[in-house]
Amino acid sequence: xxxxxxxxxxxxxxxxxxxxxxxxxxxxxxxxxxxxxxxxxxxxxxxxxxxxxxxxxxxxxxxxxxxxxxxxxxxxxxxxxxxxxxxxxxxxxxxxxxxxxxxxxxxxxxxxxxxxxxxxxxxxxxxxxxxxxxxxxxxxxxxxxxxxxxxxxxxxxxxxxxxxxxxxxxxxxxxxxxxxxxxxxxxxxxxxxxxxxxxxxxxxxxxxxxxxxxxxxxxxxxxxxxxxxxxxxxxxxxxxxxxxxxxxxxxxxxxxxxxxxxxxxxxxxxxxxxxxxxxxxxxxxxxxxxxxxxxxxxxxxxxxxxxxxxxxxxxxxxxxxxxxxxxxxxxxxxxxxxxxxxxxxxxxxxxxxxxxxxxxxxxxxxxxxxxxxxxx
Amino acid sequence: xxxxxxxxxxxxxxxxxxxxxxxxxxxxxxxxxxxxxxxxxxxxxxxxxxxxxxxxxxxxxxxxxxxxxxxxxxxxxxxxxxxxxxxxxxxxxxxxxxxxxxxxxxxxxxxxxxxxxxxxxxxxxxxxxxxxxxxxxxxxxxxxxxxxxxxxxxxxxxxxxxxxxxxxxxxxxxxxxxxxxxxxxxxxxxxxxxxxxxxxxxxxxxxxxxxxxxxxxxxxxxxxxxxxxxxxxxxxxxxxxxxxxxxxxxxxxxxxxxxxxxxxxxxxxxxxxxxxxxxxxxxxxxxxxxxxxxxxxxxxxxx
Numbered sequence: 001x002x003x004x005x006x007x008x009x010x011x012x013x014x015x016x017x018x019x020x021x022x023x024x025x026x027x028x029x030x031x032x033x034x035x036x037x038x039x040x041x042x043x044x045x046x047x048x049x050x051x052x053x054x055x056x057x058x059x060x061x062x063x064x065x066x067x068x069x070x071x072x073x074x075x076x077x078x079x080x081x082x083x084x085x086x087x088x089x090x091x092x093x094x095x096x097x098x099x100x101x102x103x104x105x106x107x108x109x110x111x112x113x114x115x116x117x118x119x120x121x122x123x124x125x126x127x128x129x130x131x132x133x134x135x136x137x138x139x140x141x142x143x144x145x146x147x148x149x150x151x152x153x154x155x156x157x158x159x160x161x162x163x164x165x166x167x168x169x170x171x172x173x174x175x176x177x178x179x180x181x182x183x184x185x186x187x188x189x190x191x192x193x194x195x196x197x198x199x200x201x202x203x204x205x206x207x208x209x210x211x212x213x214x215x216x217x218x219x220x221x222x223x224x225x226x227x228x229x230x231x232x233x234x235x236x237x238x239x240x241x242x243x244x245x246x247x248x249x250x251x252x253x254x255x256x257x258x259x260x261x262x263x264x265x266x267x268x269x270x271x272x273x274x275x276x277x278x279x280x281x282x283x284x285x286x287x288x289x290x291x292x293x294x295x296x297x298x299x300x301x302x303x304x305x306x307x308x309x310x311x312x313x314x315x316x317x318x319x320x321x322x323x324x325x326x327x328x329x330x331x332x333x334x335x336x337x338x339x340x341x342x343x344x345x346x347x348x349x350x351x352x353x354x355x356x357x358x359x360x361x362x363x364x365x366x367x368x369x370x371x372x373x374x375x376x
Numbered sequence: 377x378x379x380x381x382x383x384x385x386x387x388x389x390x391x392x393x394x395x396x397x398x399x400x401x402x403x404x405x406x407x408x409x410x411x412x413x414x415x416x417x418x419x420x421x422x423x424x425x426x427x428x429x430x431x432x433x434x435x436x437x438x439x440x441x442x443x444x445x446x447x448x449x450x451x452x453x454x455x456x457x458x459x460x461x462x463x464x465x466x467x468x469x470x471x472x473x474x475x476x477x478x479x480x481x482x483x484x485x486x487x488x489x490x491x492x493x494x495x496x497x498x499x500x501x502x503x504x505x506x507x508x509x510x511x512x513x514x515x516x517x518x519x520x521x522x523x524x525x526x527x528x529x530x531x532x533x534x535x536x537x538x539x540x541x542x543x544x545x546x547x548x549x550x551x552x553x554x555x556x557x558x559x560x561x562x563x564x565x566x567x568x569x570x571x572x573x574x575x576x577x578x579x580x581x582x583x584x585x586x587x588x589x590x591x592x593x594x595x596x597x598x599x600x601x602x603x604x605x606x607x608x609x610x611x612x613x614x615x616x617x618x619x620x621x622x623x624x625x626x627x628x629x630x631x632x633x634x635x636x637x638x639x640x641x642x643x644x645x646x647x648x649x650x651x652x653x654x655x656x657x658x659x660x661x662x663x664x665x666x667x668x669x670x671x672x673x674x675x676x677x678x679x
Binding site: 050076078087088097102150 | 579
C-alpha cells in the first residue's frame with residue numbers, strides 16, 4: 001500500500017508538533033523517521049496510524065483519505081515502544097486477539113485463528129512459547145510477539161515506534177538484522193521511528209530526517225550522509241567541525257588561508273560555513289587547500305585516536321579522528337602545529353545558523369545553495 | 377507494606393555472618409535496641425488499647441448472657457429489618473458507586489479535558505465533609521421544608537425518613553472509594569493497551585471488556601470491598617436522613633445505637649458483633665489482595 005502524507009499540521013496546546021509535513025512512501029518500502037526528541041517523528045507516526053488526528057492535511061492510503069478515520073478502521077499494525085502486550089493473555093492469545101475481535105461474519109473459525117497465530121509465532125521464531133505469558137519473556141521476545149500480533153491482522157501498513165528503544169545494545173543489533181530480513185520476506189510497507197541514526201541508516205531503504213516539526217531531508221542512506229540538505233542534517237548524522245570561510249564564485253577560502261578550495265558549482269559571493277567531519281580531516285603539507293591548527297590533546301579510545309586541536313586563525317576548537325594504525329597518528333603530539341586538509345565537506349551559506357538551533361528555511365534548501373566538494 | 381519491614385528486627389543471621397558486611401549495613405539503618413523495643417512496645421500498647429481491646433469487648437459483651445440471647449437479639453424482627461435494610465442499601469449503593477468510580481477513573485486517567493483537577497478534588501469531597509453535613513444536604517433538598525419538599529409530598533414520594541434517603545446518603549459518603557482506588561492505577565497503566573487493542577480492530581466495548589477490565593480487576597475488587605464495608609457501617613449521614621423508625625428506617629449501626637440507649641447491652645453488642653465480623657472479613661480479604669496482587673493495586677495507599 002503506498003502512503004501519501006499531504007500538508008499535515010498538528011499542534012498540542014501551543015506547541016506545533018508538525019507544521020506542513022509532506023511525504024510519499026512507495027508500497028513495500030522500509031522507511032525510518034529520524035530526528036532528535038521533540039522533532040515530531042513520533043507524532044507523525046501516530047498521525048499516520050490514527051492515534052492522533054491532524055488539524056489540517058491528508059493521509060492517503062492509496063487514493064483513500066484516512067485523516068479523519070479512527071485507528072480501528074485503518075488496519076495498520078502498530079508496535080508500541082513498550083510493546084503493550086496484554087499481560088493476562090498467553091502469547092498465542094495475544095497474537096490471536098486481532099482475529100478474535102472481528103465481527104462474527106468476518107471472523108475465521110477458531111481452528112484457523114490458532115493455526116494462523118502458530119504460523120506467525122513461527123515467523124518470529126518463537127514456536128513453542130505459545131503458552132507463556134508476556135512476563136515470562138525477555139525483552140527481545142516480547143518485541144517479536146508484539147510484531148507477530150500486529151502482523152496477524154494482515155495490516156496495510158506496519159508502524160513501529162522506537163522498536164528497539166527498550167532493548168540492550170547486543171539484542172538490538174540482532175533484532176535489527178532480523179527485522180530487515182523479515183521485511184524482505186514479507187514485504188509489508190513499514191515505517192519506524194528512531195532517534196538512533198545508526199539504526200536508521202542500517203535498516204531503512206530511505207531515511208526521513210525531521211527537526212522541529214518539519215522534514216529536513218528525505219533520502220537513501222548514502223544521500224543523506226553524502227549530500228546533507230542542511231546544516232542540521234549534517235550535524236545530526238555525526239560529529240561536526242564548522243570552519244568559517246568565504247565564497248567567491250567557484251572558489252571557497254577558509255578564513256586566514258589563501259589557497260582556495262575549488263568546487264564544482266558557483267556560490268553566491270559571501271560568508272559561508274564549511275562543515276567537515278572529524279574523520280575527514282587529514283594531515284598535509286602546505287600548498288593544497290587546508291588550514292593550520294595546533295594539537296592540544298590526543299586520546300585513544302579503542303581503535304580510534306581522537307585529537308583536539310585549535311585552528312590557528314579562527315581560534316576554534318577542531319576535533320580529529322584517526323585509526324590508531326594510521327601513519328599520521330604518531331605525528332599528533334600536543335603542542336605541535338599541523339596543516340589539515342579537508343577530505344570531504346559541505347558548504348552552507350553563513351546564517352543558516354548553528355545546526356539544530358533553529359529550523360532552516362526550506363526555501364533556501366530548495367535553492368540548493370549548498371555545495372558538496374571532494375578533494376585529494 | 378515495605379515500611380513495616382523497617383520496624384521489625386533485622387533478620388537473624390548465622391554466627392559466621394555476625395560481623396560481616398551485611399550486619400554492618402543493617403546496623404547503619406537501624407536504631408539501638410532499646411530505642412527499637414520502646415517504639416515497638418509503644419505501638420503494641422497503642423494497638424491493644426485502641427483496637428484489640430475494644431474489638432474483644434464487642435464479642436465478649438455480645439456473648440455475656442449466652443448463645444440463646446445472642447441469637448434472639450439477631451432474629452428479633454427489628455434486628456432482621458435493620459439487617460435487611462443495611463444489605464439493601466449496600467446492594468444498591470455499591471454497584472452504583474462501582475459504575476461511577478469506573479467512569480470517573482476512566483475519564484480522568486485516559487483523557488485530557490478542562491476541569492480535570494476540579495473533578496479529582498470533587499471526588500474527594502465526601503472524605504473531607506462531615507457525614508452529618510452530607511445527611512443534612514439531602515434533608516435540605518428533599519425534606520418536608522426543602523427545595524423539592526412540597527413537590528415530592530404532592531406526588532406522594534418519600535425520600536427523607538425512608539429508604540431512598542438512606543441509599544442516597546450512603547452513595548454520597550461512599551462514592552470516592554472505587555474511583556480513588558482506580559485513578560492512580562489507570563493513570564500508571566496509560567493508554568497503550570487500549571490503543572493496541574483498537575489498532576487490532578477491537579471495538580470500544582471489546583477493548584474495555586478484554587483489555588481494560590482485566591488490567592484493573594484486583595484494584596476494582598479492592599475498591600468495592602472498601603466501599604461495601606463503609607456502606608454497611610455508615611452512621612452519621614444515614615442517621616440524619618433516617619428518622620430512626622424501628623423496623624423501617626433503621627440500619628444496623630442505627631439499630632445498635634437504639635438498643636444501647638435502651639440499656640439492652642447484650643443485644644446491642646450482638647448486632648455490633650455482626651458489623652465487627654464484617655469488618656474483620658473485609659480486612660482479611662483486603663490483606664489477601666494486597667499480599668497476592670500488591671503490584672496491581674494502586675501504589676499510593678491512603679485508606
